[in-house]
Amino acid sequence: MAAINRDDVAHLAQLAHIEMSDDELDRMANELALIVDSVKSVSEAAGDDVPTTSHPIPLTNVMREDVVGHVLTVEEALSGAPDSADGRFKVPAILEES
Amino acid sequence: MTANELIRLSASAMAAKLAAGEITSVELTQAHLDRIADVDHGDRGVNAFLHVNAEEALAVAADVDARRAAGEELHELAGVPIAIKDLIVTKGQPTTAGSKILEGWMSPYDATVIKKIRAARMPMLGKTNLDEFAMGSSTEHSAYGPTRNPWDLDRIPGGSGGGSAAAVAAFEAPFALGTDTGGSIRQPGAVTGTVGVKPTYGAVSRYGAIAMASSLDQIGPVSRTVLDSALLQEVIGGHDPFDSTSLTDPSIGLAAAARLGNVKGMKIGIIKELHGEGYQAGVENRFNESLELLRSAGAEIVEVSCPNFGYALGAYYLIMPSEASSNLAKFDGVRFGMRTLPTEGPLTIERVMGATRAAGFGDEVKRRIILGTYALSAGYYDAYYGSAQKVRTLIQRDFAAAFEQVDVLISPTSPVTAFKLGEKLDDPLAMYLNDVATIPANMAGVPGLTLPGGLADEDGLPVGIQLLAPAREDARLYRVGAVLESLLEAQWGGPILDQAPVLASTATVAEEAN
């Protein structure tokens, strides 16, 4: 497995939407390299014949009948919002001014 | 009975006194609120609570007293107060998850376990401290300052649920709710000399527990006695249609198992891979002592091997951050919580999300989000996430093979006793090792219990003994745990917490600081 470098971390930080300073990227790259190194044995632990487990207790077909339940009031829905207007959540521009 | 004697009772003893009319819930609740005011605040306070819910708790207590006076049939635990880990959402009290990003946020809905606590009429004392988003093993990653271990205020109370464990150990609450993703109930229990249980995955609804790693998270009880945890799990457990991974099994028979009082003929397995090298000598000694006591009580002790447990920690540190990176994506400054604007450059929503998450998350949270994003990203998924899920299968097979041979498994809960605050803060890998014995249970979904096993010879600090049972056999943990607890307490001449130092009042210190 490839080692993790600063550019990788910068790309990951972008995917994860966390702005990071250059210092932070350097520090994170060093720490992640160590962590990734320590977990790499995992990829050699199991052969192709071992199935994956995504859920610890296997259940199937847990479904709900199509019956309307509770709703929040508009006030409750917006109560935690950093910003709102006209009964809606308000967010800054999506595209940069061009 | 003095207030100080009252708060040292077990929850079940408090319940009995309430039922007998010897005390009122208001009296009991007030005694705990006073204790919190006395020892929790200030520079040398325990700092177990992030929010104290005095008004509502006393109102619920008064309501219980009135109903009891009117002859109403009440839940066994009605009127017994409880503390709630601040990862669980509550109406009427802030929920922070120990993070700046949720500072001041009030949930418009209750977690399912909170609905059950309300239905049982248990006064909620407040919300307890934790590592941010439950990510840590020391509660030092809380954005609101670390919790201190009541056994030694310069040491960590374990994590992530250090607040709940410390509150119970410091007699600020008779019991509490915790959450356990890789050991966050059990490891704090071990280092604070308290009891904690991670139930079978799905035995307790996760609805309203802020998710770290969905396939590993489980809410469970934190208490001072095995019976108290059993009583509390019966309250919070059972099927919940709001959680698709919730089991349909009824939450019954746990307290009865704790009261059974014998282990004669039971087979108990020592996990070869979970003791010995890497475990503190004092931890090993107390562990061996417990084995001896169980043997003397008629249990058969055998050794079993779980060869793939060696991969558990590595696989955990791939699955947990992967799921966490996804679960924490919603914290973006749009619908709830804090919003931070970028200080320079264009003001777009992308930048606002990036700036909010940069300012709102602490280092450990960022580390795990980046690690998880990496493990799930194109080109690495199979090697990391995929392989880790295969390891999960291997761990389940190890458990299955072990439980063919024995009824329960036993190990130390944590390889070490409580370490000093700050000691491992800059060494994530050393911190992660604290969960080496607790993680396999989360990976396989099986239940695990920790109870105090005595004090380590070298530092006089609590040691935890972990019991593990097959999925859906939580009752076995309570049966064996209660027997071992009574044998140990007979040796000590009382509960382990009787040996804890008396906490100095910090109330005046706090006032002077104001």
Added chain:
Amino acid sequence: MSVDTILSFEEAMEKYEPVLGFEVHVELNTKTKMFSSAPNVFGDEPNSNVNEVCLGLPGVLPVVNKKAVESSILIGLALNCKIAPHSTFARKQYFYPDTPKNFQTSQYDDPICYDGWIDIELEDGTVFHVEIERAHMEEDAGKLTHMGGSTGRIQGADYSLVDYNRSGVPLVEIVTKTIEGAGSRAPELAKAYVAAIREIVKNLGVSEAKMEHGNVRCDANVSLRPHGQEKLGTRTETKNVNSLRAVENAVKFEIQRHAAVLDSGVAITQETRHWHEDTKSTTSGRPKSDADDYRYFPEPDLVPIVTTAEWVEELRSRLPEPPAERRKRLQGDWGYTDLEFRDVVNAGLMDEIEETVAAGASAAAARKWWMGEIARRAKLADVDPAALGVSPAVVVEIEKLIASGAINDKLARKVLDGVLEGEGTPAEVVAKRGLAVVSDDGALQTAIDEALAAQPDVAEKIRGGKVQAVGAIVGGVMKVTRGQADAGRVRELILKTLGVEG
């Protein structure tokens, strides 16, 4: 915004072969959302049909709507798909403010339906066999309104407002395999394919299927390759095209644009495009920094759906008559010629005519109105005839008014205009606009007498047996009554006045 150069369609077709692919999103008409019990109602007061799950608040968990699963299986069966015995959900991760959890709960490795096909009939009867790759379940996003800009578009907006009422509405995404060999019929095929999907889901009763409401939305993938080349060209995906005409136009535009780009020696950028109805062109979509890596992984909060043969067969037994068989039956019932019927199908008016006939109109009258006056007005308004706003009941009522002699054909057209202008029911429009035929013989007689007096020479010709000349007098009378007289009756009265046998 720069305007793209495009090649003429004919020239593009000479040089290149288009390859298509479609992702059609169908909103299901369940009572509740895909993963929460909040009502599936869009268009109410913003954020009034949400609970903590649709808002993605901390701590929430999803629970699958069984009806939505069954609707998805029904769609799969109608598209001749295999139904997966074991199907799982997955998280598709990208940050966008309309997506509350910043991931969409969808399906990835094992969709509920896969490997299907559908035969698409074009206007001239040519049949294209389109293969379906998969149909999977997922959830819709909230709705963003862009504020502060001049156009209401995302470009130039100062801020946006988010309404999460639509967040979590169940969607089925139907994905085709690549469609080759359509040639110059590609735009037509695109339109016919989406029309067929819409017809199927409407016929199944699992969706309101109104494209103008976004119930059916098409993402159209287009790529070109030089004739004879095996390797596929780079594709673009034009998102959320919301009418049949737009689908046709968008595919045509992208073919022309790609051809011009390729001709200039530049490579096509793989990207999403947005269709603009006003300019009839596409523009480059928003740059999504995470679009290249969705980091799918199995949804840990949901467990697999296991379908048994009994369950699937029970659902299969609920399938209504397939559209092709239904078309055959309706053509027989209505007695339309092949050409008449195909025109109706191509105009997307089969349902409207069926409802109109069911409401009491004759098949001929229904066709006359829908394919005539209504279609003509729709073309002027640049909308699909079905979306113009005329209900089958209106057509039936107008027909009844004509049959009773209350209005004539010419007045009926004015009644239709009145209805479209929101003046009420046909009867109300007749009353308000005073459009009733003048049937008072006394009033008519006065007008006739005046007309005869004004043209004595014509009156004389008629008396002399030149009955054809009556037209001039009829015209005069109609002018005086501003068209509101029954021309047949006027003719009768003139001849009677002049004592001539008609």
